Amino acid sequence: MKSIVVVSSLTGNTLKVGDMVAYALDEHMETVKVEEMPDVSDYDLVVVGCWVDRATADTKAQEFIKTIRNKKVAFFVTLGKEPDSEHAEVCLKNIAALFDESNELVGQFICQGAVSLKMMEIMAKKFPAGHSHAMTDERRKRMEASWSHPDKADLQAAREYFTALKKRLEG
Numbered sequence: 001m002k003s004i005v006v007v008s009s010l011t012g013n014t015l016k017v018g019d020m021v022a023y024a025l026d027e028h029m030e031t032v033k034v035e036e037m038p039d040v041s042d043y044d045l046v047v048v049g050c051w052v053d054r055a056t057a058d059t060k061a062q063e064f065i066k067t068i069r070n071k072k073v074a075f076f077v078t079l080g081k082e083p084d085s086e087h088a089e090v091c092l093k094n095i096a097a098l099f100d101e102s103n104e105l106v107g108q109f110i111c112q113g114a115v116s117l118k119m120m121e122i123m124a125k126k127f128p129a130g131h132s133h134a135m136t137d138e139r140r141k142r143m144e145a146s147w148s149h150p151d152k153a154d155l156q157a158a159r160e161y162f163t164a165l166k167k168r169l170e171g
Protein backbone atom coordinates (compact mmCIF):
# COMPACT_ATOMS: atom_id res chain seq x y z
CA MET A 1 0.00 0.00 0.00
CA LYS A 2 1.46 3.32 -1.09
CA SER A 3 0.72 6.13 1.37
CA ILE A 4 1.35 9.86 1.58
CA VAL A 5 1.07 12.10 4.64
CA VAL A 6 0.24 15.73 3.83
CA VAL A 7 0.43 18.18 6.73
CA SER A 8 -0.86 21.67 7.40
CA SER A 9 0.65 23.20 10.52
CA LEU A 10 0.92 26.81 11.63
CA THR A 11 2.85 26.51 14.90
CA GLY A 12 4.27 22.98 14.64
CA ASN A 13 1.88 20.84 16.70
CA THR A 14 0.32 19.03 13.76
CA LEU A 15 3.70 18.57 12.11
CA LYS A 16 4.99 16.81 15.25
CA VAL A 17 2.10 14.36 15.10
CA GLY A 18 2.56 14.08 11.32
CA ASP A 19 6.16 12.98 11.69
CA MET A 20 5.00 10.17 13.95
CA VAL A 21 2.15 9.21 11.61
CA ALA A 22 4.55 9.00 8.66
CA TYR A 23 6.94 6.91 10.73
CA ALA A 24 4.14 4.52 11.74
CA LEU A 25 3.14 4.01 8.10
CA ASP A 26 6.68 3.63 6.79
CA GLU A 27 9.82 4.36 8.78
CA HIS A 28 11.45 5.99 5.73
CA MET A 29 8.54 8.23 4.84
CA GLU A 30 8.65 12.00 5.22
CA THR A 31 5.64 14.27 5.47
CA VAL A 32 4.72 16.59 2.61
CA LYS A 33 3.71 20.19 3.30
CA VAL A 34 0.16 21.04 2.29
CA GLU A 35 1.46 24.16 0.52
CA GLU A 36 2.99 21.82 -2.09
CA MET A 37 -0.52 20.60 -3.01
CA PRO A 38 0.97 17.22 -4.08
CA ASP A 39 -0.50 15.16 -6.88
CA VAL A 40 -1.78 12.07 -5.05
CA SER A 41 -2.92 10.04 -8.05
CA ASP A 42 -0.20 7.42 -7.48
CA TYR A 43 -1.12 6.75 -3.85
CA ASP A 44 -3.54 4.22 -2.35
CA LEU A 45 -3.93 6.02 0.98
CA VAL A 46 -3.89 9.78 1.45
CA VAL A 47 -3.49 10.95 5.06
CA VAL A 48 -4.13 14.62 5.80
CA GLY A 49 -3.00 16.39 8.97
CA CYS A 50 -4.66 19.68 9.87
CA TRP A 51 -5.24 22.00 12.80
CA VAL A 52 -8.63 23.15 13.97
CA ASP A 53 -9.56 26.68 12.94
CA ARG A 54 -13.01 27.71 14.16
CA ALA A 55 -14.31 24.16 14.52
CA THR A 56 -13.14 22.82 11.16
CA ALA A 57 -9.94 22.15 9.22
CA ASP A 58 -7.69 25.16 8.61
CA THR A 59 -8.11 26.81 5.21
CA LYS A 60 -5.00 25.37 3.57
CA ALA A 61 -5.96 21.84 4.56
CA GLN A 62 -9.51 22.43 3.33
CA GLU A 63 -8.22 23.48 -0.09
CA PHE A 64 -6.14 20.34 -0.38
CA ILE A 65 -8.84 17.99 0.96
CA LYS A 66 -11.25 19.24 -1.68
CA THR A 67 -8.90 18.10 -4.47
CA ILE A 68 -8.84 14.43 -3.40
CA ARG A 69 -10.97 11.93 -5.34
CA ASN A 70 -11.43 8.14 -5.34
CA LYS A 71 -8.91 7.41 -2.58
CA LYS A 72 -8.76 5.74 0.75
CA VAL A 73 -8.34 8.74 3.04
CA ALA A 74 -7.58 9.30 6.72
CA PHE A 75 -6.94 12.43 8.71
CA PHE A 76 -5.40 13.50 11.99
CA VAL A 77 -6.02 16.77 13.71
CA THR A 78 -4.76 18.85 16.62
CA LEU A 79 -6.95 21.29 18.48
CA GLY A 80 -6.71 23.58 21.49
CA LYS A 81 -9.67 22.12 23.36
CA GLU A 82 -9.89 18.73 25.03
CA PRO A 83 -10.06 15.88 22.49
CA ASP A 84 -12.89 14.22 24.44
CA SER A 85 -15.03 17.40 24.40
CA GLU A 86 -18.24 17.93 22.46
CA HIS A 87 -16.40 20.59 20.48
CA ALA A 88 -13.86 18.00 19.34
CA GLU A 89 -16.67 15.72 18.19
CA VAL A 90 -18.17 18.55 16.13
CA CYS A 91 -14.74 19.32 14.62
CA LEU A 92 -14.25 15.69 13.58
CA LYS A 93 -17.66 15.63 11.90
CA ASN A 94 -17.01 18.93 10.13
CA ILE A 95 -13.64 17.78 8.84
CA ALA A 96 -14.90 14.36 7.73
CA ALA A 97 -17.64 16.13 5.74
CA LEU A 98 -15.03 18.09 3.72
CA PHE A 99 -13.91 14.96 1.85
CA ASP A 100 -15.52 14.25 -1.50
CA GLU A 101 -17.96 11.33 -1.44
CA SER A 102 -15.87 9.37 -3.97
CA ASN A 103 -13.29 8.80 -1.20
CA GLU A 104 -13.44 6.14 1.49
CA LEU A 105 -12.68 7.54 4.95
CA VAL A 106 -10.77 4.80 6.75
CA GLY A 107 -9.45 6.56 9.84
CA GLN A 108 -9.36 9.69 11.98
CA PHE A 109 -7.22 10.67 14.95
CA ILE A 110 -7.41 13.71 17.20
CA CYS A 111 -5.25 15.10 19.97
CA GLN A 112 -4.66 18.37 21.75
CA GLY A 113 -2.13 20.94 20.53
CA ALA A 114 -0.72 23.94 22.37
CA VAL A 115 -2.66 27.15 21.78
CA SER A 116 -0.07 29.81 21.05
CA LEU A 117 0.34 32.78 23.38
CA LYS A 118 -0.26 35.02 20.39
CA MET A 119 -3.65 33.40 19.79
CA MET A 120 -4.53 33.81 23.47
CA GLU A 121 -3.60 37.49 23.33
CA ILE A 122 -5.70 37.99 20.20
CA MET A 123 -8.69 36.37 21.90
CA ALA A 124 -8.21 38.41 25.06
CA LYS A 125 -8.22 41.63 22.98
CA LYS A 126 -10.96 40.67 20.56
CA PHE A 127 -13.66 39.42 22.91
CA PRO A 128 -14.87 41.76 25.67
CA ALA A 129 -15.82 40.52 29.15
CA GLY A 130 -19.23 38.88 29.02
CA HIS A 131 -18.78 37.65 25.44
CA SER A 132 -19.09 33.87 25.08
CA HIS A 133 -15.42 33.70 23.91
CA ALA A 134 -14.07 36.23 26.46
CA MET A 135 -10.78 35.31 28.14
CA THR A 136 -11.91 34.31 31.63
CA ASP A 137 -9.54 32.88 34.26
CA GLU A 138 -11.06 29.48 33.68
CA ARG A 139 -10.55 29.68 29.90
CA ARG A 140 -6.97 30.86 30.36
CA LYS A 141 -6.24 27.90 32.66
CA ARG A 142 -7.74 25.45 30.17
CA MET A 143 -5.70 26.94 27.35
CA GLU A 144 -2.55 26.84 29.45
CA ALA A 145 -3.24 23.13 29.99
CA SER A 146 -2.87 22.70 26.21
CA TRP A 147 0.74 23.90 26.28
CA SER A 148 2.22 20.48 26.98
CA HIS A 149 0.57 18.95 23.89
CA PRO A 150 1.11 17.06 21.74
CA ASP A 151 2.97 15.15 24.45
CA LYS A 152 4.63 11.76 24.53
CA ALA A 153 1.34 9.95 25.15
CA ASP A 154 -0.32 11.76 22.21
CA LEU A 155 2.52 10.78 19.89
CA GLN A 156 2.43 7.21 21.12
CA ALA A 157 -1.34 7.08 20.58
CA ALA A 158 -0.89 8.44 17.03
CA ARG A 159 1.75 5.85 16.33
CA GLU A 160 -0.41 2.99 17.61
CA TYR A 161 -3.46 4.24 15.71
CA PHE A 162 -1.71 4.45 12.35
CA THR A 163 0.25 1.24 12.84
CA ALA A 164 -3.08 -0.53 13.44
CA LEU A 165 -4.67 1.24 10.46
CA LYS A 166 -1.88 0.11 8.17
CA LYS A 167 -2.22 -3.46 9.41
CA ARG A 168 -5.99 -3.37 8.87
CA LEU A 169 -5.67 -2.00 5.32
CA GLU A 170 -2.88 -4.34 4.29
CA GLY A 171 -4.79 -7.31 5.75
Ligand SMILES: Cc1cc2nc3c(=O)[nH]c(=O)nc-3n(C[C@H](O)[C@H](O)[C@H](O)COP(=O)(O)O)c2cc1C
Nearest residue numbers: 009010011012013014051052054055078080081113
Ligand atom coordinates in the same frame (compact mmCIF):
# COMPACT_ATOMS: atom_id res chain seq x y z
C1 LIG B 1 -7.05 31.23 14.17
C2 LIG B 1 -7.13 30.03 15.12
C3 LIG B 1 -8.35 29.42 15.33
C4 LIG B 1 -8.45 28.31 16.19
N1 LIG B 1 -9.67 27.73 16.39
C5 LIG B 1 -9.77 26.69 17.26
C6 LIG B 1 -11.04 26.08 17.51
O1 LIG B 1 -12.06 26.42 16.94
N2 LIG B 1 -11.07 25.06 18.40
C7 LIG B 1 -9.96 24.59 19.04
O2 LIG B 1 -10.08 23.65 19.83
N3 LIG B 1 -8.74 25.13 18.81
C8 LIG B 1 -8.61 26.16 17.93
N4 LIG B 1 -7.38 26.71 17.69
C9 LIG B 1 -6.18 26.09 18.29
C10 LIG B 1 -5.38 25.24 17.29
O3 LIG B 1 -6.22 24.37 16.56
C11 LIG B 1 -4.33 24.38 18.02
O4 LIG B 1 -3.48 25.17 18.80
C12 LIG B 1 -3.52 23.54 17.02
O5 LIG B 1 -2.82 22.55 17.72
C13 LIG B 1 -2.52 24.36 16.20
O6 LIG B 1 -1.81 23.47 15.35
P1 LIG B 1 -0.42 23.82 14.66
O7 LIG B 1 0.61 24.03 15.75
O8 LIG B 1 -0.10 22.62 13.83
O9 LIG B 1 -0.63 25.05 13.85
C14 LIG B 1 -7.27 27.82 16.84
C15 LIG B 1 -6.04 28.44 16.61
C16 LIG B 1 -5.96 29.53 15.76
C17 LIG B 1 -4.62 30.19 15.52
